[in-house]
Amino acid sequence: MKEKRIYQCEDSLEGIFSAVYIAWASRYGHDNIELEVLGMEEEYNLKLFSEYIIVKNNPENASKVANSIKKKISHHAYQMVVRAVLSNDKRKANAIYHFLVRGFAFGSKVEDHLSDPYVQIIFELNRYVGNDAHLYTGFVRFTELDNGILFAKIEPKNNVLEIITPHFADRLSQENFMILDVKRKIATVHKSNSAWILTTISEEELATLLSVTEKKERYERLWKTFFESIAIKERENKTCQRNHVAMHYRKYMTEFMDDSEHKSDALRGKLGRNQEEV
Known part of the structure:
Protein backbone atom coordinates (compact mmCIF):
# COMPACT_ATOMS: atom_id res chain seq x y z
CA MET A 1 0.00 0.00 0.00
CA LYS A 2 1.42 3.37 -1.05
CA GLU A 3 1.79 6.14 1.48
CA LYS A 4 -0.31 9.25 0.91
CA ARG A 5 1.14 12.33 -0.71
CA ILE A 6 -0.31 15.53 0.68
CA TYR A 7 0.38 18.63 -1.41
CA GLN A 8 0.11 21.87 0.57
CA CYS A 9 -0.49 25.17 -1.18
CA GLU A 10 -1.38 28.83 -0.74
CA ASP A 11 -4.99 29.80 -0.11
CA SER A 12 -5.65 31.29 -3.55
CA LEU A 13 -6.82 30.24 -6.99
CA GLU A 14 -3.25 30.33 -8.28
CA GLY A 15 -1.98 28.38 -5.29
CA ILE A 16 -4.55 25.59 -5.52
CA PHE A 17 -4.24 25.32 -9.31
CA SER A 18 -0.45 25.14 -8.99
CA ALA A 19 -0.86 22.23 -6.57
CA VAL A 20 -3.39 20.53 -8.87
CA TYR A 21 -0.86 20.69 -11.73
CA ILE A 22 2.03 19.26 -9.69
CA ALA A 23 -0.11 16.54 -8.09
CA TRP A 24 -1.51 15.46 -11.46
CA ALA A 25 1.90 15.49 -13.13
CA SER A 26 3.34 13.28 -10.38
CA ARG A 27 1.37 10.27 -11.72
CA TYR A 28 1.35 8.98 -8.17
CA GLY A 29 -2.25 7.79 -8.40
CA HIS A 30 -5.21 10.03 -7.66
CA ASP A 31 -6.43 7.86 -4.79
CA ASN A 32 -3.07 8.37 -3.06
CA ILE A 33 -3.12 12.16 -3.36
CA GLU A 34 -4.62 14.85 -1.14
CA LEU A 35 -4.41 18.63 -1.28
CA GLU A 36 -4.38 20.99 1.69
CA VAL A 37 -4.34 24.75 2.02
CA LEU A 38 -1.49 25.98 4.18
CA GLY A 39 -2.87 27.43 7.40
CA MET A 40 -6.10 25.43 7.16
CA GLU A 41 -4.63 22.04 8.00
CA GLU A 42 -5.11 20.68 11.50
CA GLU A 43 -2.11 21.77 13.55
CA TYR A 44 -0.04 19.04 15.18
CA ASN A 45 -2.20 16.38 13.54
CA LEU A 46 0.06 15.10 10.78
CA LYS A 47 -1.24 11.96 9.15
CA LEU A 48 0.75 8.77 9.51
CA PHE A 49 2.33 7.19 6.45
CA SER A 50 2.02 10.44 4.52
CA GLU A 51 4.55 12.56 2.66
CA TYR A 52 3.97 16.31 2.85
CA ILE A 53 5.01 18.44 -0.13
CA ILE A 54 4.77 22.24 -0.16
CA VAL A 55 3.90 23.63 -3.61
CA LYS A 56 5.02 27.12 -4.60
CA ASN A 57 2.81 29.27 -6.79
CA ASN A 58 3.45 28.89 -10.48
CA PRO A 59 1.34 31.26 -12.65
CA GLU A 60 2.10 29.33 -15.84
CA ASN A 61 0.99 25.98 -14.39
CA ALA A 62 -2.08 27.56 -12.81
CA SER A 63 -3.04 29.07 -16.16
CA LYS A 64 -2.74 25.66 -17.84
CA VAL A 65 -5.10 24.13 -15.29
CA ALA A 66 -7.61 26.97 -15.74
CA ASN A 67 -7.58 26.59 -19.53
CA SER A 68 -7.94 22.82 -19.30
CA ILE A 69 -11.02 23.14 -17.07
CA LYS A 70 -12.71 25.49 -19.54
CA LYS A 71 -11.86 23.37 -22.58
CA LYS A 72 -12.24 19.82 -21.25
CA ILE A 73 -15.03 20.28 -18.70
CA SER A 74 -16.96 23.56 -19.04
CA HIS A 75 -16.88 27.26 -18.27
CA HIS A 76 -19.58 26.67 -15.67
CA ALA A 77 -17.42 24.06 -13.93
CA TYR A 78 -14.59 26.60 -13.88
CA GLN A 79 -16.87 29.18 -12.23
CA MET A 80 -17.91 26.61 -9.64
CA VAL A 81 -14.29 25.83 -8.81
CA VAL A 82 -13.43 29.53 -8.55
CA ARG A 83 -16.30 30.09 -6.12
CA ALA A 84 -15.27 27.04 -4.09
CA VAL A 85 -11.78 28.57 -3.73
CA LEU A 86 -13.38 31.60 -2.08
CA SER A 87 -14.83 29.50 0.76
CA ASN A 88 -13.23 29.16 4.18
CA ASP A 89 -13.76 25.38 4.19
CA LYS A 90 -10.54 23.43 4.79
CA ARG A 91 -11.79 20.63 2.49
CA LYS A 92 -11.82 22.86 -0.59
CA ALA A 93 -8.39 22.16 -2.13
CA ASN A 94 -8.78 18.40 -1.93
CA ALA A 95 -12.38 18.52 -3.15
CA ILE A 96 -11.36 20.68 -6.12
CA TYR A 97 -8.57 18.26 -7.10
CA HIS A 98 -10.79 15.18 -7.05
CA PHE A 99 -13.67 17.06 -8.69
CA LEU A 100 -11.30 17.91 -11.55
CA VAL A 101 -10.10 14.30 -11.76
CA ARG A 102 -13.69 13.29 -12.40
CA GLY A 103 -14.33 16.30 -14.62
CA PHE A 104 -11.46 15.50 -16.97
CA ALA A 105 -12.83 11.94 -17.21
CA PHE A 106 -16.53 12.75 -17.75
CA GLY A 107 -16.46 16.28 -19.15
CA SER A 108 -19.38 18.60 -18.42
CA LYS A 109 -21.48 15.63 -17.29
CA VAL A 110 -19.51 15.57 -14.03
CA GLU A 111 -22.02 18.08 -12.64
CA ASP A 112 -24.73 15.42 -12.92
CA HIS A 113 -22.80 13.01 -10.65
CA LEU A 114 -24.45 14.38 -7.51
CA SER A 115 -23.94 11.15 -5.60
CA ASP A 116 -20.16 11.58 -5.79
CA PRO A 117 -18.88 13.01 -2.48
CA TYR A 118 -16.44 15.45 -4.12
CA VAL A 119 -19.05 16.77 -6.52
CA GLN A 120 -21.36 17.21 -3.53
CA ILE A 121 -18.72 19.24 -1.67
CA ILE A 122 -18.19 21.57 -4.64
CA PHE A 123 -21.93 22.22 -4.88
CA GLU A 124 -22.09 22.71 -1.11
CA LEU A 125 -19.25 25.25 -1.12
CA ASN A 126 -20.88 27.12 -4.01
CA ARG A 127 -24.13 27.47 -2.07
CA TYR A 128 -22.25 28.45 1.07
CA VAL A 129 -20.26 31.21 -0.65
CA GLY A 130 -23.25 32.34 -2.72
CA ASN A 131 -25.50 32.67 0.34
CA ASP A 132 -22.82 34.60 2.23
CA ALA A 133 -22.34 37.00 -0.69
CA HIS A 134 -26.09 37.50 -1.10
CA LEU A 135 -26.49 38.44 2.57
CA TYR A 136 -23.60 40.91 2.45
CA THR A 137 -25.18 42.83 -0.43
CA GLY A 138 -27.83 43.79 2.10
CA PHE A 139 -25.68 44.07 5.21
CA VAL A 140 -22.85 46.33 3.97
CA ARG A 141 -23.07 49.81 5.52
CA PHE A 142 -21.21 52.75 3.95
CA THR A 143 -19.90 55.78 5.82
CA GLU A 144 -19.04 59.04 4.07
CA LEU A 145 -15.49 60.10 4.94
CA ASP A 146 -14.34 63.72 5.13
CA ASN A 147 -13.07 63.54 1.56
CA GLY A 148 -16.48 62.43 0.29
CA ILE A 149 -15.48 58.80 -0.33
CA LEU A 150 -17.96 56.14 0.76
CA PHE A 151 -16.24 53.59 2.96
CA ALA A 152 -17.43 50.22 4.30
CA LYS A 153 -15.84 47.51 6.42
CA ILE A 154 -16.68 43.81 6.38
CA GLU A 155 -15.27 40.62 7.92
CA PRO A 156 -16.97 37.82 5.98
CA LYS A 157 -16.40 34.15 6.75
CA ASN A 158 -15.79 33.55 3.04
CA ASN A 159 -13.79 35.69 0.63
CA VAL A 160 -16.83 37.30 -1.01
CA LEU A 161 -15.44 40.79 -1.61
CA GLU A 162 -14.98 40.33 -5.36
CA ILE A 163 -18.45 38.83 -5.67
CA ILE A 164 -20.34 41.63 -3.93
CA THR A 165 -18.43 44.62 -5.34
CA PRO A 166 -20.10 44.54 -8.81
CA HIS A 167 -23.47 44.86 -7.02
CA PHE A 168 -22.40 48.17 -5.45
CA ALA A 169 -20.46 49.35 -8.51
CA ASP A 170 -23.71 49.07 -10.49
CA ARG A 171 -25.82 50.91 -7.92
CA LEU A 172 -23.21 53.49 -6.91
CA SER A 173 -21.68 54.02 -10.33
CA GLN A 174 -21.24 57.79 -9.81
CA GLU A 175 -19.68 57.44 -6.37
CA ASN A 176 -16.12 56.96 -5.18
CA PHE A 177 -16.20 54.11 -2.70
CA MET A 178 -14.04 51.50 -0.96
CA ILE A 179 -15.05 48.22 0.66
CA LEU A 180 -12.45 46.83 3.07
CA ASP A 181 -12.20 43.19 4.11
CA VAL A 182 -10.54 43.70 7.48
CA LYS A 183 -9.82 40.01 8.06
CA ARG A 184 -7.99 39.43 4.77
CA LYS A 185 -6.47 42.92 4.42
CA ILE A 186 -7.84 43.42 0.92
CA ALA A 187 -10.10 46.12 -0.50
CA THR A 188 -12.01 46.96 -3.64
CA VAL A 189 -11.77 50.57 -4.78
CA HIS A 190 -14.29 52.12 -7.17
CA LYS A 191 -13.75 55.41 -8.94
CA SER A 192 -16.75 57.43 -10.06
CA ASN A 193 -17.98 56.34 -13.52
CA SER A 194 -15.04 53.98 -13.84
CA ALA A 195 -14.04 50.38 -13.17
CA TRP A 196 -13.22 49.01 -9.71
CA ILE A 197 -9.97 47.35 -8.69
CA LEU A 198 -8.93 44.88 -6.00
CA THR A 199 -5.90 45.79 -3.90
CA THR A 200 -4.03 44.49 -0.87
CA ILE A 201 -3.79 46.69 2.23
CA SER A 202 -0.67 47.15 4.36
CA GLU A 203 -0.80 47.17 8.16
CA GLU A 204 -0.19 50.94 8.18
CA GLU A 205 -2.94 51.55 5.63
CA LEU A 206 -5.28 49.29 7.59
CA ALA A 207 -4.70 51.25 10.80
CA THR A 208 -5.46 54.50 8.97
CA LEU A 209 -8.64 53.16 7.40
CA LEU A 210 -9.91 51.80 10.69
CA SER A 211 -9.50 55.11 12.49
CA VAL A 212 -12.83 56.73 13.17
Missing part, protein backbone atom coordinates in the same frame (compact mmCIF):
# COMPACT_ATOMS: atom_id res chain seq x y z
CA THR A 213 -13.45 60.24 11.78
CA GLU A 214 -15.77 62.81 13.29
CA LYS A 215 -17.95 62.72 10.18
CA LYS A 216 -18.24 58.96 10.42
CA GLU A 217 -19.35 59.18 14.04
CA ARG A 218 -22.06 61.70 13.12
CA TYR A 219 -23.25 59.44 10.31
CA GLU A 220 -23.45 56.39 12.56
CA ARG A 221 -25.35 58.28 15.28
CA LEU A 222 -27.79 59.60 12.68
CA TRP A 223 -28.40 56.13 11.23
CA LYS A 224 -28.88 54.57 14.67
CA THR A 225 -31.33 57.33 15.64
CA PHE A 226 -33.29 56.68 12.46
CA PHE A 227 -33.28 52.94 13.02
CA GLU A 228 -34.56 53.34 16.58
CA SER A 229 -37.18 55.94 15.63
CA ILE A 230 -38.97 53.60 13.23
CA ALA A 231 -38.92 50.69 15.66
CA ILE A 232 -42.00 50.14 17.82
CA LYS A 233 -40.81 48.91 21.20
CA GLU A 234 -43.91 46.81 21.79
CA ARG A 235 -43.26 44.96 18.54
CA GLU A 236 -39.59 44.24 19.10
CA ASN A 237 -38.68 40.62 18.60
CA LYS A 238 -34.98 40.05 19.29
CA THR A 239 -35.15 36.35 18.44
CA CYS A 240 -36.72 37.03 15.06
CA GLN A 241 -34.22 39.81 14.44
CA ARG A 242 -31.31 37.46 15.16
CA ASN A 243 -32.76 34.89 12.77
CA HIS A 244 -32.74 37.47 9.99
CA VAL A 245 -29.46 39.19 10.87
CA ALA A 246 -27.04 36.78 12.55
CA MET A 247 -24.49 38.15 15.02
CA HIS A 248 -21.64 37.52 12.60
CA TYR A 249 -22.97 40.16 10.19
CA ARG A 250 -23.69 42.89 12.75
CA LYS A 251 -20.18 44.00 13.65
CA TYR A 252 -20.06 46.86 11.14
CA MET A 253 -23.80 47.50 10.76
CA THR A 254 -24.38 50.98 12.17
CA GLU A 255 -27.89 50.22 13.46
CA PHE A 256 -26.44 47.60 15.82
CA MET A 257 -23.40 49.53 17.05
CA ASP A 258 -23.21 50.26 20.81
CA ASP A 259 -26.20 48.00 21.36
CA SER A 260 -25.81 46.49 24.84
CA GLU A 261 -28.29 43.76 23.98
CA HIS A 262 -26.15 42.86 20.96
CA LYS A 263 -23.04 42.69 23.12
CA SER A 264 -24.63 40.36 25.65
CA ASP A 265 -26.04 38.22 22.84
CA ALA A 266 -22.60 38.03 21.25
CA LEU A 267 -21.18 36.79 24.56
CA ARG A 268 -23.87 34.14 24.80
CA GLY A 269 -23.10 33.20 21.21
CA LYS A 270 -19.56 32.34 22.21
CA LEU A 271 -20.98 29.97 24.80
CA GLY A 272 -22.74 27.95 22.16
CA ARG A 273 -25.86 29.63 20.83
CA ASN A 274 -25.47 28.06 17.42
CA GLN A 275 -29.09 28.84 16.54
CA GLU A 276 -27.95 32.40 15.85
CA GLU A 277 -25.92 31.25 12.85
CA VAL A 278 -27.44 31.77 9.40
Whole structure:
Protein backbone atom coordinates (compact mmCIF):
# COMPACT_ATOMS: atom_id res chain seq x y z
CA MET A 1 0.00 0.00 0.00
CA LYS A 2 1.42 3.37 -1.05
CA GLU A 3 1.79 6.14 1.48
CA LYS A 4 -0.31 9.25 0.91
CA ARG A 5 1.14 12.33 -0.71
CA ILE A 6 -0.31 15.53 0.68
CA TYR A 7 0.38 18.63 -1.41
CA GLN A 8 0.11 21.87 0.57
CA CYS A 9 -0.49 25.17 -1.18
CA GLU A 10 -1.38 28.83 -0.74
CA ASP A 11 -4.99 29.80 -0.11
CA SER A 12 -5.65 31.29 -3.55
CA LEU A 13 -6.82 30.24 -6.99
CA GLU A 14 -3.25 30.33 -8.28
CA GLY A 15 -1.98 28.38 -5.29
CA ILE A 16 -4.55 25.59 -5.52
CA PHE A 17 -4.24 25.32 -9.31
CA SER A 18 -0.45 25.14 -8.99
CA ALA A 19 -0.86 22.23 -6.57
CA VAL A 20 -3.39 20.53 -8.87
CA TYR A 21 -0.86 20.69 -11.73
CA ILE A 22 2.03 19.26 -9.69
CA ALA A 23 -0.11 16.54 -8.09
CA TRP A 24 -1.51 15.46 -11.46
CA ALA A 25 1.90 15.49 -13.13
CA SER A 26 3.34 13.28 -10.38
CA ARG A 27 1.37 10.27 -11.72
CA TYR A 28 1.35 8.98 -8.17
CA GLY A 29 -2.25 7.79 -8.40
CA HIS A 30 -5.21 10.03 -7.66
CA ASP A 31 -6.43 7.86 -4.79
CA ASN A 32 -3.07 8.37 -3.06
CA ILE A 33 -3.12 12.16 -3.36
CA GLU A 34 -4.62 14.85 -1.14
CA LEU A 35 -4.41 18.63 -1.28
CA GLU A 36 -4.38 20.99 1.69
CA VAL A 37 -4.34 24.75 2.02
CA LEU A 38 -1.49 25.98 4.18
CA GLY A 39 -2.87 27.43 7.40
CA MET A 40 -6.10 25.43 7.16
CA GLU A 41 -4.63 22.04 8.00
CA GLU A 42 -5.11 20.68 11.50
CA GLU A 43 -2.11 21.77 13.55
CA TYR A 44 -0.04 19.04 15.18
CA ASN A 45 -2.20 16.38 13.54
CA LEU A 46 0.06 15.10 10.78
CA LYS A 47 -1.24 11.96 9.15
CA LEU A 48 0.75 8.77 9.51
CA PHE A 49 2.33 7.19 6.45
CA SER A 50 2.02 10.44 4.52
CA GLU A 51 4.55 12.56 2.66
CA TYR A 52 3.97 16.31 2.85
CA ILE A 53 5.01 18.44 -0.13
CA ILE A 54 4.77 22.24 -0.16
CA VAL A 55 3.90 23.63 -3.61
CA LYS A 56 5.02 27.12 -4.60
CA ASN A 57 2.81 29.27 -6.79
CA ASN A 58 3.45 28.89 -10.48
CA PRO A 59 1.34 31.26 -12.65
CA GLU A 60 2.10 29.33 -15.84
CA ASN A 61 0.99 25.98 -14.39
CA ALA A 62 -2.08 27.56 -12.81
CA SER A 63 -3.04 29.07 -16.16
CA LYS A 64 -2.74 25.66 -17.84
CA VAL A 65 -5.10 24.13 -15.29
CA ALA A 66 -7.61 26.97 -15.74
CA ASN A 67 -7.58 26.59 -19.53
CA SER A 68 -7.94 22.82 -19.30
CA ILE A 69 -11.02 23.14 -17.07
CA LYS A 70 -12.71 25.49 -19.54
CA LYS A 71 -11.86 23.37 -22.58
CA LYS A 72 -12.24 19.82 -21.25
CA ILE A 73 -15.03 20.28 -18.70
CA SER A 74 -16.96 23.56 -19.04
CA HIS A 75 -16.88 27.26 -18.27
CA HIS A 76 -19.58 26.67 -15.67
CA ALA A 77 -17.42 24.06 -13.93
CA TYR A 78 -14.59 26.60 -13.88
CA GLN A 79 -16.87 29.18 -12.23
CA MET A 80 -17.91 26.61 -9.64
CA VAL A 81 -14.29 25.83 -8.81
CA VAL A 82 -13.43 29.53 -8.55
CA ARG A 83 -16.30 30.09 -6.12
CA ALA A 84 -15.27 27.04 -4.09
CA VAL A 85 -11.78 28.57 -3.73
CA LEU A 86 -13.38 31.60 -2.08
CA SER A 87 -14.83 29.50 0.76
CA ASN A 88 -13.23 29.16 4.18
CA ASP A 89 -13.76 25.38 4.19
CA LYS A 90 -10.54 23.43 4.79
CA ARG A 91 -11.79 20.63 2.49
CA LYS A 92 -11.82 22.86 -0.59
CA ALA A 93 -8.39 22.16 -2.13
CA ASN A 94 -8.78 18.40 -1.93
CA ALA A 95 -12.38 18.52 -3.15
CA ILE A 96 -11.36 20.68 -6.12
CA TYR A 97 -8.57 18.26 -7.10
CA HIS A 98 -10.79 15.18 -7.05
CA PHE A 99 -13.67 17.06 -8.69
CA LEU A 100 -11.30 17.91 -11.55
CA VAL A 101 -10.10 14.30 -11.76
CA ARG A 102 -13.69 13.29 -12.40
CA GLY A 103 -14.33 16.30 -14.62
CA PHE A 104 -11.46 15.50 -16.97
CA ALA A 105 -12.83 11.94 -17.21
CA PHE A 106 -16.53 12.75 -17.75
CA GLY A 107 -16.46 16.28 -19.15
CA SER A 108 -19.38 18.60 -18.42
CA LYS A 109 -21.48 15.63 -17.29
CA VAL A 110 -19.51 15.57 -14.03
CA GLU A 111 -22.02 18.08 -12.64
CA ASP A 112 -24.73 15.42 -12.92
CA HIS A 113 -22.80 13.01 -10.65
CA LEU A 114 -24.45 14.38 -7.51
CA SER A 115 -23.94 11.15 -5.60
CA ASP A 116 -20.16 11.58 -5.79
CA PRO A 117 -18.88 13.01 -2.48
CA TYR A 118 -16.44 15.45 -4.12
CA VAL A 119 -19.05 16.77 -6.52
CA GLN A 120 -21.36 17.21 -3.53
CA ILE A 121 -18.72 19.24 -1.67
CA ILE A 122 -18.19 21.57 -4.64
CA PHE A 123 -21.93 22.22 -4.88
CA GLU A 124 -22.09 22.71 -1.11
CA LEU A 125 -19.25 25.25 -1.12
CA ASN A 126 -20.88 27.12 -4.01
CA ARG A 127 -24.13 27.47 -2.07
CA TYR A 128 -22.25 28.45 1.07
CA VAL A 129 -20.26 31.21 -0.65
CA GLY A 130 -23.25 32.34 -2.72
CA ASN A 131 -25.50 32.67 0.34
CA ASP A 132 -22.82 34.60 2.23
CA ALA A 133 -22.34 37.00 -0.69
CA HIS A 134 -26.09 37.50 -1.10
CA LEU A 135 -26.49 38.44 2.57
CA TYR A 136 -23.60 40.91 2.45
CA THR A 137 -25.18 42.83 -0.43
CA GLY A 138 -27.83 43.79 2.10
CA PHE A 139 -25.68 44.07 5.21
CA VAL A 140 -22.85 46.33 3.97
CA ARG A 141 -23.07 49.81 5.52
CA PHE A 142 -21.21 52.75 3.95
CA THR A 143 -19.90 55.78 5.82
CA GLU A 144 -19.04 59.04 4.07
CA LEU A 145 -15.49 60.10 4.94
CA ASP A 146 -14.34 63.72 5.13
CA ASN A 147 -13.07 63.54 1.56
CA GLY A 148 -16.48 62.43 0.29
CA ILE A 149 -15.48 58.80 -0.33
CA LEU A 150 -17.96 56.14 0.76
CA PHE A 151 -16.24 53.59 2.96
CA ALA A 152 -17.43 50.22 4.30
CA LYS A 153 -15.84 47.51 6.42
CA ILE A 154 -16.68 43.81 6.38
CA GLU A 155 -15.27 40.62 7.92
CA PRO A 156 -16.97 37.82 5.98
CA LYS A 157 -16.40 34.15 6.75
CA ASN A 158 -15.79 33.55 3.04
CA ASN A 159 -13.79 35.69 0.63
CA VAL A 160 -16.83 37.30 -1.01
CA LEU A 161 -15.44 40.79 -1.61
CA GLU A 162 -14.98 40.33 -5.36
CA ILE A 163 -18.45 38.83 -5.67
CA ILE A 164 -20.34 41.63 -3.93
CA THR A 165 -18.43 44.62 -5.34
CA PRO A 166 -20.10 44.54 -8.81
CA HIS A 167 -23.47 44.86 -7.02
CA PHE A 168 -22.40 48.17 -5.45
CA ALA A 169 -20.46 49.35 -8.51
CA ASP A 170 -23.71 49.07 -10.49
CA ARG A 171 -25.82 50.91 -7.92
CA LEU A 172 -23.21 53.49 -6.91
CA SER A 173 -21.68 54.02 -10.33
CA GLN A 174 -21.24 57.79 -9.81
CA GLU A 175 -19.68 57.44 -6.37
CA ASN A 176 -16.12 56.96 -5.18
CA PHE A 177 -16.20 54.11 -2.70
CA MET A 178 -14.04 51.50 -0.96
CA ILE A 179 -15.05 48.22 0.66
CA LEU A 180 -12.45 46.83 3.07
CA ASP A 181 -12.20 43.19 4.11
CA VAL A 182 -10.54 43.70 7.48
CA LYS A 183 -9.82 40.01 8.06
CA ARG A 184 -7.99 39.43 4.77
CA LYS A 185 -6.47 42.92 4.42
CA ILE A 186 -7.84 43.42 0.92
CA ALA A 187 -10.10 46.12 -0.50
CA THR A 188 -12.01 46.96 -3.64
CA VAL A 189 -11.77 50.57 -4.78
CA HIS A 190 -14.29 52.12 -7.17
CA LYS A 191 -13.75 55.41 -8.94
CA SER A 192 -16.75 57.43 -10.06
CA ASN A 193 -17.98 56.34 -13.52
CA SER A 194 -15.04 53.98 -13.84
CA ALA A 195 -14.04 50.38 -13.17
CA TRP A 196 -13.22 49.01 -9.71
CA ILE A 197 -9.97 47.35 -8.69
CA LEU A 198 -8.93 44.88 -6.00
CA THR A 199 -5.90 45.79 -3.90
CA THR A 200 -4.03 44.49 -0.87
CA ILE A 201 -3.79 46.69 2.23
CA SER A 202 -0.67 47.15 4.36
CA GLU A 203 -0.80 47.17 8.16
CA GLU A 204 -0.19 50.94 8.18
CA GLU A 205 -2.94 51.55 5.63
CA LEU A 206 -5.28 49.29 7.59
CA ALA A 207 -4.70 51.25 10.80
CA THR A 208 -5.46 54.50 8.97
CA LEU A 209 -8.64 53.16 7.40
CA LEU A 210 -9.91 51.80 10.69
CA SER A 211 -9.50 55.11 12.49
CA VAL A 212 -12.83 56.73 13.17
CA THR A 213 -13.45 60.24 11.78
CA GLU A 214 -15.77 62.81 13.29
CA LYS A 215 -17.95 62.72 10.18
CA LYS A 216 -18.24 58.96 10.42
CA GLU A 217 -19.35 59.18 14.04
CA ARG A 218 -22.06 61.70 13.12
CA TYR A 219 -23.25 59.44 10.31
CA GLU A 220 -23.45 56.39 12.56
CA ARG A 221 -25.35 58.28 15.28
CA LEU A 222 -27.79 59.60 12.68
CA TRP A 223 -28.40 56.13 11.23
CA LYS A 224 -28.88 54.57 14.67
CA THR A 225 -31.33 57.33 15.64
CA PHE A 226 -33.29 56.68 12.46
CA PHE A 227 -33.28 52.94 13.02
CA GLU A 228 -34.56 53.34 16.58
CA SER A 229 -37.18 55.94 15.63
CA ILE A 230 -38.97 53.60 13.23
CA ALA A 231 -38.92 50.69 15.66
CA ILE A 232 -42.00 50.14 17.82
CA LYS A 233 -40.81 48.91 21.20
CA GLU A 234 -43.91 46.81 21.79
CA ARG A 235 -43.26 44.96 18.54
CA GLU A 236 -39.59 44.24 19.10
CA ASN A 237 -38.68 40.62 18.60
CA LYS A 238 -34.98 40.05 19.29
CA THR A 239 -35.15 36.35 18.44
CA CYS A 240 -36.72 37.03 15.06
CA GLN A 241 -34.22 39.81 14.44
CA ARG A 242 -31.31 37.46 15.16
CA ASN A 243 -32.76 34.89 12.77
CA HIS A 244 -32.74 37.47 9.99
CA VAL A 245 -29.46 39.19 10.87
CA ALA A 246 -27.04 36.78 12.55
CA MET A 247 -24.49 38.15 15.02
CA HIS A 248 -21.64 37.52 12.60
CA TYR A 249 -22.97 40.16 10.19
CA ARG A 250 -23.69 42.89 12.75
CA LYS A 251 -20.18 44.00 13.65
CA TYR A 252 -20.06 46.86 11.14
CA MET A 253 -23.80 47.50 10.76
CA THR A 254 -24.38 50.98 12.17
CA GLU A 255 -27.89 50.22 13.46
CA PHE A 256 -26.44 47.60 15.82
CA MET A 257 -23.40 49.53 17.05
CA ASP A 258 -23.21 50.26 20.81
CA ASP A 259 -26.20 48.00 21.36
CA SER A 260 -25.81 46.49 24.84
CA GLU A 261 -28.29 43.76 23.98
CA HIS A 262 -26.15 42.86 20.96
CA LYS A 263 -23.04 42.69 23.12
CA SER A 264 -24.63 40.36 25.65
CA ASP A 265 -26.04 38.22 22.84
CA ALA A 266 -22.60 38.03 21.25
CA LEU A 267 -21.18 36.79 24.56
CA ARG A 268 -23.87 34.14 24.80
CA GLY A 269 -23.10 33.20 21.21
CA LYS A 270 -19.56 32.34 22.21
CA LEU A 271 -20.98 29.97 24.80
CA GLY A 272 -22.74 27.95 22.16
CA ARG A 273 -25.86 29.63 20.83
CA ASN A 274 -25.47 28.06 17.42
CA GLN A 275 -29.09 28.84 16.54
CA GLU A 276 -27.95 32.40 15.85
CA GLU A 277 -25.92 31.25 12.85
CA VAL A 278 -27.44 31.77 9.40
